[in-house]
C-alpha cells in the first residue's frame with residue numbers, strides 16, 4: 001500500500017462532495033458541487049446521472065488540486081451515497097436510459113400498493129426488513145421497465161443495467177457492475193438473510209435478474225479507478241446513513257448514531273443477526289467489512305425534525321434563521337406545557353399512522369412564541385425518544401450513549417433536552433462529516449491504510465457531551481404528555497379528505 | 498455625484514474619533530481634532546446624544562459612544578447563529594491545535610461563551626456554553642476589548658480590575674497598552690491570568706461590515722501553549738487562521 005491519504009465521495013441529494021482525509025482522520029481538503037433537481041410532475045423528483053458523474057469527477061479533481069495531492073498519494077477511494085435513488089443505463093454505451101428516480105419521488109405509489117396487496121406486505125418485510133414504500137428502489141426499477149419503451153427486453157438480455165448511485169459511480173470509475181450490501185438492502189429485492197437477490201421478490205416485482213449488480217461487501221476493493229484518480233482502488237460503498245454509522249465508529253452491538261438534519265435517522269447496531277422489528281422500525285444492514293460477518297442495524301427515521309424549524313421560520317416568520325430558534329426558546333424556562341406533534345404528512349416510525357396530522361396542544365393564554373419555540377425543539381427530542389423506545393423493545397442491547405451529527409447538533413438547548421429525555425449522554429464528534437468519514441474508513445480498512453476497527457475507534461474524538469440532568473419524575477410526566485399529544489394527532493384524516 | 502451632507506460627514510468624523518480611542522473626549526478636544534468651532538461640534542454631539550449614538554459622562558462632562566451604537570455594532574449577530582456558522586472552523590482549530598476551543602461575544606463588559614469544543618483527547622470535560630468570563634483576564638476578552646474601545650473605557654472607568662491570579666493585569670494603564678498591542682498585531686493572549694498554569698490565545702472575528710462580532714481562541718496548559726515563556730507561533734497562526742476563516746464565512750473581505 002502506498003499513499004498518505006484516503007479520498008471519499010459523498011454523493012448526496014443536493015450536491016456531490018469529495019473529502020481528502022489523512023491517517024488521523026483529519027480533513028485535509030474538500031470540494032463541493034450542487035446538481036440540478038428536476039420536477040417533471042408534482043411528487044416526481046429526478047436527477048441527471050451524467051451530471052452527477054461529471055460533478056463527482058470535478059469535485060475529486062478540485063479536492064486533490066486544492067492541496068496539491070496527486071493520485072499516487074491517495075491509497076483508496078470510498079463512496080457514500082444518497083440511498084435508493086435508481087439509475088438504469090446501457091451496458092455498451094454507458095448512457096442512462098432515463099433520469100435517475102430519486103428516493104423522494106412518489107410515482108411508484110400505485111405499484112407499491114399492488115405489491116403490498118398482491119404479494120403481501122408481511123412477506124416483503126420478512127425477507128427484506130422493509131415495508132413496501134415508494135422510497136425503495138425495486139418499485140422504481142419496475143416503473144422504468146414498464147414505462148420506457150424497449151427497456152424491459154434489453155434488461156432481460158442484460159443490455160440495460162440497474163444500479164443505485166454507488167453502482168453508477170463504481171461502473172463509471174472502473175467498469176464493474178457491483179453494489180454493496182447496505183445499498184442493496186434498500187431495494188426491496190435483497191434477502192436480508194442470504195444477502196443475495198431474492199428470486200421470489202424479483203418475480204413479485206417483475207424485475208429481471210440479469211440487470212442487477214453483484215452484491216459485495218461495503219469495504220473491499222471493487223476495481224481501480226480511471227480519471228483523476230487513475231489507478232487508485234475504489235474500495236468502499238455505503239448508503240449515507242450507514243456510512244455515518246461507520247464514521248461514528250458504532251461497531252459494537254448496542255451502539256447507535258442519530259443524524260439530525262431536515263429529517264433524522266437513527267441507526268442502532270444490532271450485531272451479526274437481523275432483528276425483526278415489532279414496532280415499525282426498518283431492519284437493515286449496518287455495513288459489511290470484507291469477508292467478516294455483516295453487522296445489522298435497526299433504523300428509525302423521523303420525517304420532520306429540522307424541517308419543523310424551517311417551517312417555524314418560513315411559515316410563521318417568528319425567527320429569521322434556524323439558529324435563532326435557540327435564542328427565542330431561551331427567552332423562557334420551559335415549553336409552558338405546550339407540545340407540538342409535527343405529523344405534517346402522517347406519523348412514521350414507530351407509529352405509522354398516515355391518518356395523523358400535526359397538532360399543537362396544551363395552549364393557554366400564557367403561551368408565548370418563546371414557549372412555541374421550545375415546543376418545536378422538544379418535538380425532535382420526543383420523537384427520538386419514541387424511536388429509541390421501539391429499538392429497546394425490539395433489541396436486548398442497551399444504549400450507553402447516543403452519538404449525534406447533522407445541522408441541528410449546533411443547537412445546545414436541543415442537545416441538552418435530548419440527553420434529558422433519553423436519559424443517556426449525547427456526544428458529538430469533532431469530525432462532523434461522519435458520512436464521508438465512514439466511506440473513507442471503509443475504503444482505508446480495505447487497503448490496510450488503517451489496520452483495524454480499534455485504530456478507527458481511537459480516532460473518534462469527542463467535541464461536546466451533554467449529560468442527562470432532569471428529574472426522572474419530570475421526564476416521565478413530559479413523556480406522558482407527549483404521548484397524549486400524539487394520541488390527539490392520529491385519526492384526523494377522514495375518508496373524504 | 499449628489500452633494501454630500503456636511504453635517505453627516507462631521508458626525509461620522511466625531512463617531513470615528515470616539516471609537517478610535519479607549520477614552521472619553523471633551524467638546525474642546527473634538528473641536529481641536531476636527532478643526533471646527535466648539536459650537537458646531539456641540540450641536541452635533543447633542544443630536545447624536547438624542548439618538549443614543551453618544552452619551553455624556555456625568556462627572557467629567559466628556560463624550561463617549563452611546564448604547565444604541567454599541568448594540569448595532571456588537572450584538573447584531575445572534576450568538577447561536579455565530580456558533581452555527583463557525584462550527585466547522587472551530588472543530589478544525591481544535592483538531593489542529595489539540596486544545597479546547599471557545600468562541601465568545603461581549604456581553605455587558607464580560608465575555609459570553611457561545612461555543613465550546615472539547616480538547617480532543619476524550620477526557621471528561623464540561624461544556625461551558627452560556628458561561629460569562631471576565632474580559633480583562635481572558636484572551637477572548639482582550640481580543641474583543643481591543644476592538645470595542647468604549648467597553649474597554651467603561652471597564653477602565655471602574656477603577657481597579659479584579660485580580661484572579663497574581664498575573665492578572667489589574668492596572669488600567671497596562672491593560673490599555675496591551676490592548677493597543679493586540680489591536681496592532683491582530684491577536685490576544687493571556688498566560689496564567691485567569692487560572693494558574695493555563696494560557697489562552699484568541700483573535701477577533703469580523704463580519705461583512707468589518708464589525709467585530711466575536712472572538713475565537715484556544716485554551717490549554719502553559720506547558721503546551723508556551724515554550725520558554727513564549728507562545729508557540731504555530732498555535733497563534735492556527736488561531737488567527739481560524740478567525741480569518743470564520744470572518745470569511747460571515748462575509749468579511751479576505752485580508
Ligand SMILES: Nc1ncnc2c1ncn2[C@@H]1O[C@H](COP(=O)(O)OP(=O)(O)O)[C@@H](O)[C@H]1O
Nearest residue numbers: 261262306307309310322323406407408410411
Ligand atoms: N441551530 C439550529 N437549531 C435548530 N435547527 C437547526 C439549527 N441549524 C440548522 N437547523 C436545522 O437543521 C437542518 C439542516 O441540517 P443539515 O444537516 O444541514 O440538513 P440536511 O443534510 O438534512 O439538509 C435544517 O432543517 C435546519 O432547520
